[in-house]
Amino acid sequence: MLITVNGKQKEFDKGANALDIFKELDKEAGKGAIAARLNGELVELMQPLTEDGTLEPIGFEDDGARHVMRHTASHVMASAVKTLFPGAKLAIGPAIDNGFYYDFDMPEPLTPEDLPKIEKEMQRIIKRNHREERFTLPRVEALKLMEEMNEPYKVELINDLPEDEELSFYRQGDFVDLCAGPHLPSTGRIKAFKLTSLAGAYWRGSEKNKMLQRVYGTAFNDKESLEAYLQQIEEAKKRDHRRLGRELDLFDLMEEGPGFPFFYAKGMVLRNILEDYWRKIHRKAGYEEIKTPLILNRELWEQSGHWENYRENMYTLKIDDEDYAIKPMNCPGGILAYKRRLWSYRDLPVRVGELGLVHRHEKSGALHGLMRVRAFTQDDAHLYMTKEQIKDEIMGVYHLTNQVYQAFGFPYKVELSTRPEKSVGTDEMWELSTQALKDALDELKVPYTINEGDGAFYGPKIDFHLQDSLGRSWQCGTLQLDMNLPDRFDMEYVGPDGEKHRPVMIHRTVLGSMERFIGILTEHFGGAFPLWLAPVQARILTITDRANEAARALKEQMEEAGLRVEIDLRNEKIGFKVREAQMMKIPYMLVIGDREAEEGTVSLRSRQGANVNGLSHQELIETMQKEADSRSLSPSWQAEARDK
């Protein structure tokens, strides 16, 4: 077979491996390689090759190669666990985004103290530099081997694999594992790793199955990169919204109300700014706003199907011996509002927004700061339209969502979820609405991934995902076509033919929930909100109490101009006051001492470190107003202005 490496070509016997080929054709190229690509396909360095092509060495900077190393690390870990705890049964152990894990069924549960022991044993295995030998077995032999080795989970896996295939295994020293690969040529090529946490995980991801123990770890090309990664995780924890919420006095959760967050004065300022902004752009986009009741009777929830299907997630109560529920969704109330009158096709589309407070009894283990709560305000809206209007409305919602995310500088991911197994509605309707979502996304040239079968039972949906400081992804915006409720509630409009027709309904949020969005926002900015969002935009700091009067006058002037200002007249040194304002991440610190008091100016210091002395009150106020009004993400006074 003819192999090319970096433009050099040579004929090799079939079965030659990448490692040997690199040695022969381009020694340098092979040196840092972890794996290789043959015609773009990932191959192991030791894997016998059988076809012509171009071979490229790939190192740790390549995602595929990183995956290979981490996958091998998971095998090394499994091997170490088997050595230390011979009763452990192996489940599965893949590489994941930032590392790897392996699931074990342990005779005695692992404790956090076991992790260093496992690491030590892994170190030993790596030092011995075992080769990763691949071999294949026909299914029957494979089953026999796993039964002999007493690995019931592997037996189950094999039984579920397709009949005719040969199954591949990897052996490193005494350790053998059923595995598709690929792997590093030998364990010694793992340069830096760390076991990061211990968790529970259901066998095959189903809560009906036994819970296994999962050990998470990560591996890197060198110790420095590993350290840098761990350091980065530590840094990210400082941006955790739960911590910042308390430190910046924005919001918090208390034991007395699990999943029911408190918003304090500063958090409310932020929240109200968001709501104002939300109302403004929705008015512009042709939405009206309504408010529907928090509590509605059982009959309504029976009609919507919630009483039957989601009862255990709803808070219910009795009023005058009748059953009621606190709303888990706004749509049934919104639909009642729609049905208050008869609509003409000329009225459509109708876009009705609601900042609706909903309550859902989330499982205790699912709660997570502001990201997953039991009471939250959805920035909901329901759009009612004819079939012909679907695509335009979808595009309209997308534009609105995109505009909002851009205003905050959020990167986001779009997912399209299609018809699930259990669903309502006709094939025709599913086809029509799924196609409408696809068409809209394609026409907008939005990159998206498809989650097959992940849609709501009543319709397909588009979800917008944002990331928190640790890279966990949270659904915020959503756009769902609903083919269930219009039927259940017998909704109609009168068409040009004078007949009654069923409107199509879109259910959507842009921010998702105010709570989650504020959580994401807090982490995104690390608490250092841009001026237009900052609960406190400036703090006036006096140097001595001779400046108090000038400081008070400035505060009054700024408040008159609509700016949010605090004043620090305490008998403390200026360094102390600056430090506190800095820790509160206040955008601008305005220092007034004898000099400024006399001149009627201020010395400005931004939290990013820009300094401007002798600034007039007029210029200060006008510039700040301009920055806030434009919703700018960067400060008016940059660090370069220092020399001014």
Add this chain to the structure above:
RNA sequence: GCCAAUAUAGCUCAGCUGGUAGAGCAACGGUUUCGUAAACCGUAGGUCAAGGGUUCGAGUCCCUUUAUUGGCUCCA
């Protein structure tokens, strides 16, 4: 809900194998009036998450409950 861990002053944390609670910051009182990330001295502050048990004696050991954290499952 499940697996594991954690819960000590407003915050961050110390308190080894059981002998009756400690620091820094914050708060309060005083001194200091100071030029850009922590002035100094002093005072007060705790049913050690809640409940039960073992023990002469429990913050420490055991059980139950609650909450939180990391995952899993779930997220209409």
